[in-house]
Amino acid sequence: MIIKILVMKMGKLSIKRVALSALLPLLAGALWTGGVAQASGGGTREPVEVEWSFNGPFGHYDKAAVQRGFQVYKQVCSSCHSLKFVAFRHLGEKGGPFHADKCPAGFPDNIDCANPVENPAVKAIAAEYDIVDGPDESGDMFTRPGTPADYFPNPYPNKQMAILANGVVPPDLSLMAKARAGGPDYIYSLLTGFEEAPDHVDIGPGVYYNPYFPGDLSSAIKPEYLDEHGHPKEGIHVPEGGVLKMKPPLVDNIVDYADEEIPETVDQYAKDVGQFLMWVAEPKMESRKQTGLMVLVYLLIFGGIVYASYRQIWSKDEH
Amino acid sequence: MSHESNYVPGSAIERFLDKRLPLIRVASEFMEFPTPKNLNYWYTFGAILTVMLMVQIVTGVVLAMHYTPEKTMAFASVEHIMRDVNFGDLLRYTHANGASMFFIAVYLHMFRGLYYGSFKEPREVIWMLGVLIFLIMMGTAFMGYVLPWGQMSYWGATVITSLFSAIPVVGDSIKTLLWGGFSVDNPTLNRFFALHFLLPFALIGVVFLHIWALHVPGNTNPTGVEIKSKKDAVPFHPYYTVKDGFAIVLFLIMFAVFVFYMPNALGHTDNYIEANPFVTPVHIVPEWYFLPFYAMLRSITFDLTIPFTDIVLINSKLGGVMVMFGSIIILFFLSWLDRAKVRSMRYRPWARFWFFLFVIDAVFLGWLGGKPAEQPYIAWAQGATAFYFIYFLIILPALSMFEAQPKGLPSSISEDVLSKKAKKQKAIESSIQPAE
Numbered sequence: 165m166i167i168k169i170l171v172m173k174m175g176k177l178s179i180k181r182v183a184l185s186a187l188l189p190l191l192a193g194a195l196w197t198g199g200v201a202q203a204s205g206g207g208t209r210e211p212v213e214v215e216w217s218f219n220g221p222f223g224h225y226d227k228a229a230v231q232r233g234f235q236v237y238k239q240v241c242s243s244c245h246s247l248k249f250v251a252f253r254h255l256g257e258k259g260g261p262f263h264a265d266k267c268p269a270g271f272p273d274n275i276d277c278a279n280p281v282e283n284p285a286v287k288a289i290a291a292e293y294d295i296v297d298g299p300d301e302s303g304d305m306f307t308r309p310g311t312p313a314d315y316f317p318n319p320y321p322n323k324q325m326a327i328l329a330n331g332v333v334p335p336d337l338s339l340m341a342k343a344r345a346g347g348p349d350y351i352y353s354l355l356t357g358f359e360e361a362p363d364h365v366d367i368g369p370g371v372y373y374n375p376y377f378p379g380d381l382s383s384a385i386k387p388e389y390l391d392e393h394g395h396p397k398e399g400i401h402v403p404e405g406g407v408l409k410m411k412p413p414l415v416d417n418i419v420d421y422a423d424e425e426i427p428e429t430v431d432q433y434a435k436d437v438g439q440f441l442m443w444v445a446e447p448k449m450e451s452r453k454q455t456g457l458m459v460l461v462y463l464l465i466f467g468g469i470v471y472a473s474y475r476q477i478w479s480k481d482e483h
Numbered sequence: 484m485s486h487e488s489n490y491v492p493g494s495a496i497e498r499f500l501d502k503r504l505p506l507i508r509v510a511s512e513f514m515e516f517p518t519p520k521n522l523n524y525w526y527t528f529g530a531i532l533t534v535m536l537m538v539q540i541v542t543g544v545v546l547a548m549h550y551t552p553e554k555t556m557a558f559a560s561v562e563h564i565m566r567d568v569n570f571g572d573l574l575r576y577t578h579a580n581g582a583s584m585f586f587i588a589v590y591l592h593m594f595r596g597l598y599y600g601s602f603k604e605p606r607e608v609i610w611m612l613g614v615l616i617f618l619i620m621m622g623t624a625f626m627g628y629v630l631p632w633g634q635m636s637y638w639g640a641t642v643i644t645s646l647f648s649a650i651p652v653v654g655d656s657i658k659t660l661l662w663g664g665f666s667v668d669n670p671t672l673n674r675f676f677a678l679h680f681l682l683p684f685a686l687i688g689v690v691f692l693h694i695w696a697l698h699v700p701g702n703t704n705p706t707g708v709e710i711k712s713k714k715d716a717v718p719f720h721p722y723y724t725v726k727d728g729f730a731i732v733l734f735l736i737m738f739a740v741f742v743f744y745m746p747n748a749l750g751h752t753d754n755y756i757e758a759n760p761f762v763t764p765v766h767i768v769p770e771w772y773f774l775p776f777y778a779m780l781r782s783i784t785f786d787l788t789i790p791f792t793d794i795v796l797i798n799s800k801l802g803g804v805m806v807m808f809g810s811i812i813i814l815f816f817l818s819w820l821d822r823a824k825v826r827s828m829r830y831r832p833w834a835r836f837w838f839f840l841f842v843i844d845a846v847f848l849g850w851l852g853g854k855p856a857e858q859p860y861i862a863w864a865q866g867a868t869a870f871y872f873i874y875f876l877i878i879l880p881a882l883s884m885f886e887a888q889p890k891g892l893p894s895s896i897s898e899d900v901l902s903k904k905a906k907k908q909k910a911i912e913s914s915i916q917p918a919e
């Protein structure tokens with residue numbers, strides 16, 4: 165009964181007014197609480213948007229850049245970071261940086277360089293690595309040069325040694341470009357973004373400040389910049405980002421590129437290693453996009469045909 | 484099936500079969516099934532869902548041939564699929580995005596049902612089977628997401644399975660049973676894999692019942708007026724095979740854009756980090772399709788006590804679980820909550836208004852589910868959760884009482900179609916003739 169009366173009363177109101185009155189409390193709530201929603205830390209800086217060659221539906225890897233990025237990984241990052249889901253043979257697969265459609269002139273006919281396991285560049289790269297294998301007949305482990313079928317070896321024999329050297333296990337890089345918000349943009353920004361920590365924070369030893377690395381430095385503000393309640397004084401802000409245990413790995417001229425045209429700068433290294441890590445995380449991206457194009461063209465044509473049949477079939481009825 | 488069959492077995496084999504196992508007769512009845520001639524594109528999601536179930540099963544079975552349900556190997560085996568299995572990346576991306584597409588379709592399908600009153604007499608059983616399908620789908624997708632054994636897999640599984648311990652008396656035993664031990668671990672992964680493989684086939688069974696039940700009274704339609712004469716209906720084939728077919732192709736185009744051009748857009752980056760029981764992600768969030776329910780779960784931050792005492796009747800954890808499951812259980816009773824005789828909200832302006840508010844509320848809840856569990860989001864989620872239940876428990880029953888008089892309800896489907904056509908014709912004529 166009560167409901168009926170209520171409902172009858174409601175019936176007299178206009179829908180617009182009810183809508184407004186329903187939305188008002190929501191709006192008021194938003195305004196009231198909006199002020200409370202301030203984050204406590206300094207936030208994290210948005211990664212720089214790099215114009216990667218692989219962006220967009222027709223994007224593809226810049227093969228030379230991936231190769232240079234591999235060089236950076238090998239000469240710099242690989243001393244700390246593993247690449248455990250990547251085998252040397254992957255480098256020579258279709259879409260990989262060392263893939264060859266056919267062998268250079270002068271190679272014997274029985275070698276198929278398109279096959280990653282026979283690809284001479286891949287074999288040479290693999291052979292530069294020492295792989296622990298075994299046990300042999302006498303039960304001992306031994307070290308041998310790598311083959312294309314081997315995976316990139318871990319720089320540390322075990323977790324404990326990685327922690328001993330770095331304070332933390334350096335993360336595996338096989339999926340890094342997909343495992344962080346921002347992906348390759350984040351990697352580039354992180355590598356180029358190391359800065360002196362601002363004067364008003366004390367980050368302590370063994371860590372390095374980076375505004376792109378997620379963290380919260382509100383407890384690192386030096387006591388002289390805090391008021392009696394422990395809040396930052398007027399004009400003092402919690403810096404963006406956080407600190408990590410990776411020393412800035414890149415400096416200018418640390419890697420010697422064969423191509424004289426390419427600058428040997430931190431910025432260029434970071435872009436190249438970003439390309440490489442994206443390829444490492446998504447080795448099938450190029451072929452996926454190509455297949456996608458064919459699939460879409462097919463679906464569009466097929467859709468057109470189905471639509472035409474639809475119009476034709478329905479035109480028979482009095483519609 | 485409730486209509487007369489025009490099937491006449493043509494050949495000797497057909498006549499033989501027709502007396503023994505009338506498969507062809509059933510199929511032909513299915514194809515001839517009289518279907519309202521005014522179904523719009525909101526009615527194509529059923530066919531789209533059937534296709535999506537098939538896509539998930541085909542890709543899933545092939546994935547299962549290469550996947551290893553063991554905690555030290557699961558993550559690596561998914562990477563093996565991505566890197567070494569022929570077309571493995573497409574298989575996995577199709578399956579992972581397929582789950583999202585499945586849910587997009589099911590939500591639109593359900594909103595369609597809510598709007599056009601598809602759950603009303605005599606279609607209550609169809610609707611309830613649909614809710615059951617939805618529940619099984621949710622269980623399947625939840626367990627599937629655990630299989631790649633990434634950080635979100637592991638922590639999502641931990642958060643959701645821990646909820647069961649809120650149930651009084653038996654809760655802890657249920658949790659231990661789900662885990663197969665004392666935390667999410669290898670036995671959990673094994674049983675989730677077995678169930679994830681099994682449940683889609685159970686779904687086929689329920690879908691079959693759902694469609695069977697549909698073929699007793701037939702489809703509703705946007706007017707909500709039942710078929711009254713032959714003029715109101717067309718045979719399912721070719722009219723709706725071609726219309727559904729077109730919608731399926733459009734849907735597949737959207738699906739393909741995700742699979743081929745942004746395969747990770749709907750996923751979470753943390754799931755590319757292998758599960759680590761010692762590192763908790765900053766924000767544990769489920770897949771997008773669970774977010775509205777997750778928001779409701781987390782909105783209950785208070786205990787329910789006996790007034791003026793400290794005796795807790797329902798603690799906040801159990802409260803959250805009850806609200807979350809209640810939000811789906813309530814759907815089983817929809818047919819008895821909205822009792823309005825007029826099916827379609829087309830002719831119920833009030834119901835329509837509240838329906839759209841409800842849709843906004845559901846989307847808002849989804850957005851809140853992705854936010855951290857802090858103010859003001861909790862307060863908003865409490866309001867939105869309250870509205871969710873008020874909509875079903877108060878607004879719909881109240882509306883069915885006072886909005887008895889439909890606005891402009893046509894007397895038949897044909898009348899509606901013809902008047903629409905006349906209107907369109909008029910509009911065309913007036914646009915051709917310059918205004919005086």
Ligand code: HEM
Pocket residue numbers: 536539540541542543544545546547548550561575578579581582585620623624625627628629630631679680683684686750
């Ligand atoms: C109702 C249909 C299904 C849904 C909604 C569904 C959903 C999912 C989801 C969300 C994942 C996680 C994807 C990821 O993030 O990697 C997954 C993984 C998986 N599913 Fe399914 N699935 C369904 C049917 C099936 C079937 C029928 C099978 C096998 C017979 C299957 C086998 C697998 C396997 C082996 C994985 C792990 C590989 C992977 O993570 O990609 N699925 N499923």
